[in-house]
Amino acid sequence: MADKVHNHRRKFLKNTLLQSIALAIGAPVVYGKNLTKDILPIALFEEGILSKIPGKSDLLTLLNDRPVNAETPAHLLDNDLTPNDLFFVRNNGIPPSNPDKNQWTLSFDGESVKSKKTYSLEELKNKFEPVKLIITLECGGNGRKEFNPPAKGNQWSTGAVGCAEWTGVKLKDVLKDVGLKSDATYLAYYGKDSHLSGDPKKDSISRGVPIQKAMEDESIIAWEMNGKDIPLMNGYPLRLVFGGYPASCSGKWLSKIAIRNKVHDGAKMGGQSYRIPCDPVAPGAKVEDSEMCIIENMPVKSLITYPQTGATIKKNQSLPIRGHAWTHELSIKLVEYSIDFGINWKPCNLLPATNRYAWQNFSAEIQFPKTGYYEVWARATDSSGDSQPIILPGWNPKGYLNNACHRIAIKVES
Amino acid sequence: MQENNNWNTDLLWSTLLSMISAIVLLSITVIVYFGFRNDIDKFFNRPKYDKLELAKRTTERASIQIDEWDRVEKGIHVKTGMVYDKNFKFIKANCLSCHSSKMITQNRATRQGWHQMIRWMQKTQGLHDLGDSEVNILDYLSTHYAPKDTGRRPNLDIDAIEWYVLDLN
Incomplete structure (x- = not known):
């Protein structure tokens, strides 16, 4: 296992070395004006140079360094709760530098508040009953990488998901x-991150949820x-958490909430962002903005987190597998596995969730009939x-909502 | 004859002296080696640089590369990881001052697709009018970052899998 992790790191370092040498070291010089100093310094390692994401493990797969986007390899999501340093990062802009939780405030305005109001973080903690909830967050674009024709945006494979216990x-x-x-x-939410262009008048992202969703028992300010403390990259010191919706609804570095009397029209609410065709389309179709509808619910999905893909076992050994499943619905009622490319499916052991929107753990013990590739x-x-x-779900221009079944490769040897 | 004899004696002496010197030198080497074996081992097996030194050197190398903005290796522009050709300068000037090259290199699209992305950035992200450069930019992107047909679902990337023996004990 240690070897595996080490190999993974080596490979990561090797793959990113060429780009990272240049981008990581060059970035502060060439693009420095818009970067927070927290994204740097760069950590230097014996094998090469790795741009270090503050508060995050270097085992994350870096998809984009400006803005920072990094996903978690499937086998590193094996824990019941995703550790803070392994939780994926999906930034649209530049996080605030050194936000201070003691000075942090959250204000409420918009057409539909009776009067404007501002709370300090301390007031929020003291005035309202605190709750602890286990909630899965998944980026709407998780799995985008597999769509054909390809969809633009960060090419997430399976790791733009994590499940944590949130206090709020x-x-x-x-x-x-x-x-x-x-x-x-x-x-509607507004956060303290700044637009990539550095333009203070532009929001990098300002989305939200229908008021009914906000009123659910599991919708929290955490x-x-x-x-x-929430890691800086995940919204320190304050964020929204909505289970079952694209994670982009759960605003980070939360400083303002506007209650609107209409569907919010903030940054990345309109156009094609976080939207899918209102009616299904053929792969590659051009879809007008007016024909695109906002994504609300995230579909049912599961991930095999043990073993890591590429495991070789002996024919007389049985293979334990485990993973998590989640949905916007009330619960997962069944997880199955197949070792013959979907011809036969067998049920896994499935555990209940602590609360709605927590992912549910599954496990199974697999016997293979003969040697070979599975x-x-x-x-x-x-x-x-x-x-x-088992193939890709409905194609959509921006590559959202890929919940095709997860696959890992296994070799059985004599 | 006398001269010849002298010459022979000289030769004999000088050979003898050389041999003695060689033996003395060898002995000294052997004595020194056994006496200071550990130190010598340490000397030859020492890490070439300690970590701090290595980090310093890496930084120096990197700073040199900042000066070498346009270094190209095997057709790849080292600093950005992007394909290098005559149109690359248009990408450098118009795209990379705002966002990471990874935003481009991880994506694939047709000429029309890249065109749409440019329009989207102009409409929503404050990208300037690209003027005549737009043709060069689209030539570049649609040539080097074009889509591949992967069907309704790609195979698992077998080449990328690192096979390992799973320890089940």
Whole structure:
């Protein structure tokens, strides 16, 4: 295992060395004006140069360094709760540098608040009942890499997902204290990250959720992740957490909430961002903006987190597998695996979730009939009866919502 | 005859002296080696640089590369990891001052697709009018970062898999 991790790191270093030497070291000189100093310094290692993401393991796969986007390899998501340093990073802009939790405030405004209000982080903690919830966050573009024709954007494979225990307060408690008008339609967030261009008038991202979603018991404003401060890259010191929706709805570095009397029209709410065709289209179709609808629910999905793909075992050995499954629905009711490319499916052991939107753990023990190359596939079915396709689900221009079953490669030798 | 004899004696003496010197030198080497074996081993097996030194040198190398903005190796522009050709300068000037080259290199699109992305950046991200350069930029992107047909679902990337023996004990 240690060897494997080491190999992985070596390979990562090798692959990124050429680009990183230049980009990591060159970035502060060439593009420095828009970078926070937290993204640098660069860590130097014996084997080469690696741009270090603050608070994050160097085992994450770096997809983009400006803005920072990095995903978690499947086998590193094996823990019940994803450790803070392994939780994926999806930034749209540049995080604030050195935000201070003691000075942090959250204000409420918009057409549909009865009056504007501002709370300090301390007030939020003291005035409302704190809750701890285990919630899975998944980027809407997780799995984009597999779409054909390819979709633009960060080419996530399977690792733009993680599940953590969040400490915070229920939005509905705070919104009740703020006081909403009857025409409240949408909750919009604004964060302290800045636009890539450095233009202070532009928001890098300002999205949100329908007011009904904001009123769910599991919709929270959080200041802790797994019992510690939220990592800077994941929104320190304050963020929204909405389970079952694209993670882009869960605003980071949260400084303002606007309650709108219409669907929010902030950055990356319109056009084609975080939208799919309202009606299904053929692969490669051009879809007008007016024909694109906002993604709300994330589909049922699962991930095999043990063993890491590429395992070789002996014919007389049985193979334990395990992983997680999640959905926007009430729960996962079944996880199955196949070792014959989907001809036969067998059920896995499945554990219940602590609360809604927590991922559920599954496991199985597999016997292989003979030696050879196998793929282990996993597919989950949720309480609504929805399941995962084994080929790609509906093509969409920006490559969202790929919940095709996860596959790992196994060799059985005599 | 006398001279010849002298010459022979000289030869004999000088050979003898050389041999004695060689033996003395060898003995000294052997004595020194056995006496200071550990130190010698350490000397030859020492790490070439300690970590700090290595980091310093790496930084120096990197700073040299900052000066060598346009170094190209095997057709790849080292600093950005991008394919280098006559149109690369248009990418450098118009794209990379705003975003990472990874934003381009991890994506694939047709000429039309790249064109749409440029329009999207102009509409929403504050990208300037590219003027005549747009043709060169689209030539570059559609040549080097064009899509491959992967069907309805690609095979697992067998070449990328690092096979390992799973320890099940």
